[in-house]
Amino acid sequence: MALDPPQATPWTDPARFWPGVLAATAALDAPFGVLELDALAFNAHDLVRRAAGRPIRLATKSLRVREAIESVLALPGWRGVLAYSLREALRLSTTIDDIVLGYPTVDRAAIAALAADERAAARITLMVDSVAQLDLVDAVVHPAARPVLRVALDLDMSIDLPVLGHLGVRRSPLRDAAAAIALGQEIAMRPGFRLVGLMGYEAQIAGVVDRYGANRVYERVIAGVKRRSAQEAFARREQAVAGLRPIADLEFVNGGGTGSIEATIDDGSVTELTAGSGLFGGHLFDRYLAFRPAPAASFVLAVVRTPARGIATLEGGGWIASGPIGPDRRPLPVWPEGLAYEPREQAGEVQTPVRGGALRVGDRVVLRHTKSGEAAERLARYHLVRAGRLEGAWATYRGEGETYT
Structure with a gap:
């Protein structure tokens, strides 16, 4: 539609x-x-406006409605999806040719199905953050018995601040550029895998509301934390990308979410953004200042x-x-x-x-x-x-x- x-x-x-x-x-x-539908259309076009020319990858977990996903992908400015399950990705791959799995998987049956389907293997990128995940894939299907599988690295974008402590999500053990580069080198040496991308989700920017009405002091604190997060986390991602470029031909560097687009587009290493929740417009977003x-x-x-x-x-x-x-x-x-x-x-x-x-x-x-x-x-x-x-x-x-x- x-x-x-x-x-x-x-x-x-x-x-x-x-x-x-x-x-x-x-x-x-x-x-x-x-x-x-008019509200959905408004959100889809407004996200493209906010992205200022960067393509947006659609986070399917934030919709879980196939026809809505396909309708948004038909719009200029949207390109590919970030899936949350390998089984979901396999199903979507019958009609969508650019799918990045947002999280590592240990679903052995789904891994076997991916390895048995050359078209799906060409369309789906697995997410990894450790050698153990590569080992698990190899244990399910030997590299000699499958197509080369596309993989991307998940770089941790959280930060630690005095008093406030750990901010962001405990998402990946790849806590710095050196760890990401080391895993990238491991992938480059292993048969059966090809490193094609990197993702870094700055949850402490994208997922934290910053509009508190009369509480302007708290708003200023949140704004300061987001600025500090952007400085530290974006520098980490830029360093990781610079170190990985000689190792692999990265097709994409993914960042952001609905709540952080205005910040993430300032990171020159990012080639694409992710958004999803802003399409349906849950009430959490009523408390954001930028949109x-x-x-x-x-x-x-x-x-x-x-x-x-x-x-x-x-x-x-x-x-x-x-x-x-x-x-x-x-x-x-x-x-x-x-x-x-x-x-x-x-x-x-x-x-x-x-x-x-x-x-x-x-x-x-x-x-x-x-x-x-x-x-x-x-x-x-x-x-x-x-x-x-x-x-x-x-x-x-x-x-x-x-x-x-």
Whole structure:
């Protein structure tokens, strides 16, 4: 489905936007997911604008909807995907010819399937950060019995600061350029592998919100931490790339995420960016200063009872996001306005009480997930809405009978 730039931005007026979503989906029984196509198109084009000419690799974990992935990839500025599972990558490789696996894999059956499929082996790049991962691949299929497999290095981009300690994700043992270069040399000497790229994800920039309203002191602290992170982590990546170039013909150097594009494009060693969560626009991004994606993805729950005056119970609701446990991991009720969780119950496994408004049995409540792709593990499909009209549905991976993590 075409994702042309929208002519209007109705989501900036919630009192206009969310009633339109509910009206378009009035015949559907909750719970169900919604993708507003103009909002999705706005996000896809805005990410390209922010990338300032760098191609963007789409992070599939942040969508988990095949038709959405293909629709975004059809747009100028988007190139290839960053998959999160080798089984997923194998499936996507039937239609997508540039797939980088974002994480190492020890899935022996999937490795064997990759080694048995020359087309998939030419389209998929494995991610590694240790010799042990190479050894495991060799143990599954001997190098002489398989095509040469494409691999990329995952460079750790976290930093350590006085007082604040470790910032970023403990993602890779390749903590400096020397470690990355040593592994690159090992790959160059081993039959059956070809080093084609490097990835460095600066999570302490991309994944940390920096808009705190009246708390300007905290905002300044976060800004300082992000500047320091960029200086140290980007220098590490530049050094690693410089050291790897004589060893291997790197096809790509990948960096960033939705939340760090403006910073990552300042790293001259990066040839491509990654983004995904900003396409669906989880509510976590409402607290970033540099950008504000449209709320493209949402889900709708129904009121099933009213146990007390001013309290309504929703069916379901405990769609909690991964990451550090806290209030920002909860779904955000956005319509009707003014709803809040019961402090001692929060979002529940099968029911969620909320306060506020004058809800009745059968009424619907619109919520947004903290992140983006995780909601797809709860849904068989997203119903497509554009300009207040229902325009079909896209199956999620789960709806297609596939689950990868």
